[in-house]
Amino acid sequence: MTQPRTRVAVVTGAARGIGAAIAERLAADGFAVAVLDLDESTCKPVVERIEAAGGTALAIGADVCDEQAVAAAVARVAENLGTPAVLVNNAGVLRDNLLFKMSAADWDMVMDVHLRGSFLMSRAAQAYMTEAGWGRIINLSSESALGNRGQANYAAAKAGLQGFTKTLAIELGKFGVTVNAVAPGFIATDMTAETAQRIGMSFDAFKEMVAQQSPVQRIGEPADVAAAVSFFAREDASFVNGQVLYVAGGPKG
Template sequence: MGRLKGRVAMITGAGRGIGFAAARRFAREGAQVCLTDIDEEGIRRAEESLRGEGLEVFGLRVDVTDRAQVESAVEEIVRRCGRLDILVNNAGVIRDNLLFKMTDEDWQTVMDVHLKGAFYCSRAAQKVMVEQKYGRIINISSTSALGNRGQANYSAAKAGLQGFTKTLAIELGKFGITVNAVAPGFIETEMTRATAERIGISFEQFVEEVKKQIPVGRIGQPEDVAAALLFFASEEASYVNGQVLYVAGGPKA
């Protein structure tokens, strides 16, 4: 406990799933956490839940594809907390389909949320972090970056985030800012439940099939990803920069 004491974190897509688990873990480790999400009702529920545990959090509705909203959120965090130390670019959506069925909107929506969103948030956050001479930017990629049927858009976006991560690591390292990525495998979230629904099977059936391919013999939980995020956000990872850590229960996607 206390590994993030005195730090201030902004987590996008924090209303549920991995983002919510990360917010809880960071706050339990002493950070002040700003939960952001486009779903205002979801962010309020998350804020109420974590405050009920005695954790220091606050929520802001933010559409990460809107530059003005992102910049305003960063300004508000600094106004409230005096600094911004950690950014987790977690906000994401899926619009799965085979290539010949994928619409322009399916493609663009996924690119905008994952890539434009990470770009806007990182650009706004680094201005503060450069002045502080300290920062941690952590991007959420995916094993889908290695290719996944029906996810040409999502796979391309998640692979793009890995290149984005490595480039920012080179540019920002001299300012005391590290940039890394976590690439989850199969994690039990609303998003993976939606995938089961898309392919027409129950989530339980989906899990049983997926588990056969995972060496540790189970699917992941949001808390598994939160633990990896905590490592990259901590002082222990100060010499780890530009890396992609797969949290997938095995060496393959």
């Protein structure tokens, strides 16, 4: 009896933080994982941790905003690991500022990485998924999609990803491909440390303040988000489609 081939997951923005936690969780779940980020060398520590734990991983450097780079990256995944079955659109950037201070370049950068990047990656990956008749696309939205001072660009992009998710769920569902989104609240990462710096607080004080405001009285960790992604990627999550799951310590949305 032949063993079923290991399914392949692609995680963007996977060199650190939430993306790295997702890559390692999916590897622990049995996926071969393409660890994708802007600089391939920064992905190697994540790959090494996955391999040390007995998993299979591949480091890939690509700009998710670059159409040709995305096509080449997904083709490389297919050639070296196998047909992409799960895509996690996690790549993101912050360019926070109040509206009257926000430059057009900072607006465009955030829109490009979050929205254009997710579009290009999803379009490339779905070709393999629909042919195979099975796939999972999981987009990283945010609690900021509900509105957050100083994040007009980020909030708009993350809200846009929710509409993108629901539309792809309608289009791809009949091909066995589900599309869902995870919307984290405050998660302790380098990016949220930048937010603390922007508002003039130490990161420890910022985390304590957020924890006190949360119903669960703690801050989120990357592993919390990875667990939600793991659920959406499962075989038995096939009837969950077009949903946004807030991983935020309390009711949102």
